[in-house]
Amino acid sequence: MMNFCSIDDVADPIGWIGKAIELQKKIENGGPLDKSGKSICLLFFNPSLRTRLSMQKAAFNLGIESFVFNLSSEGWQLEFEDGVVMNGSKSEHIVEAAGVISSYFDAVGIRSFASLSDKANDYAEQVLSQFVKHCSIPVVNMESATLHPLQSFADMITIEEYKKVSKPKVVLTWAPHPKALPQAVANSFLQWGNQMDYDLVVTHPQGYDLDPSMVGEAKVEYDQKKAFEGADFIYAKNWSAFQDANYGQVVSQDMNWTVNQEKMNLTNDAKFMHCLPIRRNVIATDEVLDSDSSIIMPQAKHRITSAQMVLKEVLEIK
Ligand code: CP
Numbered sequence: 001m002m003n004f005c006s007i008d009d010v011a012d013p014i015g016w017i018g019k020a021i022e023l024q025k026k027i028e029n030g031g032p033l034d035k036s037g038k039s040i041c042l043l044f045f046n047p048s049l050r051t052r053l054s055m056q057k058a059a060f061n062l063g064i065e066s067f068v069f070n071l072s073s074e075g076w077q078l079e080f081e082d083g084v085v086m087n088g089s090k091s092e093h094i095v096e097a098a099g100v101i102s103s104y105f106d107a108v109g110i111r112s113f114a115s116l117s118d119k120a121n122d123y124a125e126q127v128l129s130q131f132v133k134h135c136s137i138p139v140v141n142m143e144s145a146t147l148h149p150l151q152s153f154a155d156m157i158t159i160e161e162y163k164k165v166s167k168p169k170v171v172l173t174w175a176p177h178p179k180a181l182p183q184a185v186a187n188s189f190l191q192w193g194n195q196m197d198y199d200l201v202v203t204h205p206q207g208y209d210l211d212p213s214m215v216g217e218a219k220v221e222y223d224q225k226k227a228f229e230g231a232d233f234i235y236a237k238n239w240s241a242f243q244d245a246n247y248g249q250v251v252s253q254d255m256n257w258t259v260n261q262e263k264m265n266l267t268n269d270a271k272f273m274h275c276l277p278i279r280r281n282v283i284a285t286d287e288v289l290d291s292d293s294s295i296i297m298p299q300a301k302h303r304i305t306s307a308q309m310v311l312k313e314v315l316e317i318k
Pocket residue numbers: 047048049050051052143151275276277
């Protein structure tokens with residue numbers, strides 16, 4: 001076994017340089033060494049279970065090598081503003097970071113949640129859009145400030161698989177949560193749901209109205225029980241306030257909005273969905289989550305399906 005701690009560990013440094021120059025030509029001419037696949041960098045500013053593992057599994061299924069980078073805890077702090085004198089805490093500019101990542105990989109996935117403190121920056125998608133601007137490779141949104149399209153794609157696949165009528169009533173319901181969460185999953189679910197032939201309803205307490213451009217043609221109903229009547233799918237999710245004065249805040253933790261069996265009994269034998277992770281007996285009761293109506297496991301499994309489809313398309317894999 002050899003170490004590589006200094007040049008002293010290299011018996012033939014000149015020979016190594018010659019071999020390295022040959023290697024560089026091989027890299028430039030053919031992508032990953034001795035492998036037929038492509039490579040993707042999965043870059044996380046925030047935690048994940050499903051997104052990280054489903055992307056890695058999807059990449060594995062396609063013969064793509066995936067490289068996970070937890071940038072917030074392991075990378076340099078990035079500067080996203082242009083023209084800044086970088087004499088503060090941020091060590092690297094997005095221009096160079098995106099350029100380097102683009103030169104190493106065939107695609108990059110970005111997870112960067114909303115700040116929930118700066119609505120303008122969040123809804124301008126500052127982080128994601130800067131990666132898109134400065135990367136020369138495809139960028140995949142692994143949940144950005146305002147959207148989570150990989151989740152919604154999986155959600156739609158799941159609804160299509162389980163629907164029993166051609167135009168199901170699909171209800172997105174707000175549910176309580178102790179922490180302030182972004183609107184990304186709800187926004188994205190509504191965006192995708194609006195593209196489908198669904199009777200789409202969103203129900204939430206007063207003060208939790210979402211961006212009207214995301215709500216689209218969905219019906220807004222403030223009475224949760226009324227919304228549940230005749231529903232074929234109940235999709236529970238918490239989100240924090242979108243409205244300017246309370247942006248990003250928890251304005252209600254009303255446990256009367258928890259999804260329980262009594263409310264599920266008002267539906268048309270609806271399937272229960274949630275993107276996970278879920279707080280049991282806060283968002284929905286154990287009884288609902290452990291019932292035959294719950295399809296949260298197949299829904300989570302479809303995260304691999306949606307990821308694999310997206311990777312296949314962005315990397316043009318036949
Ligand atoms: N639903 C979802 O995106 O799960 P993770 O946050 O665990 O990735």
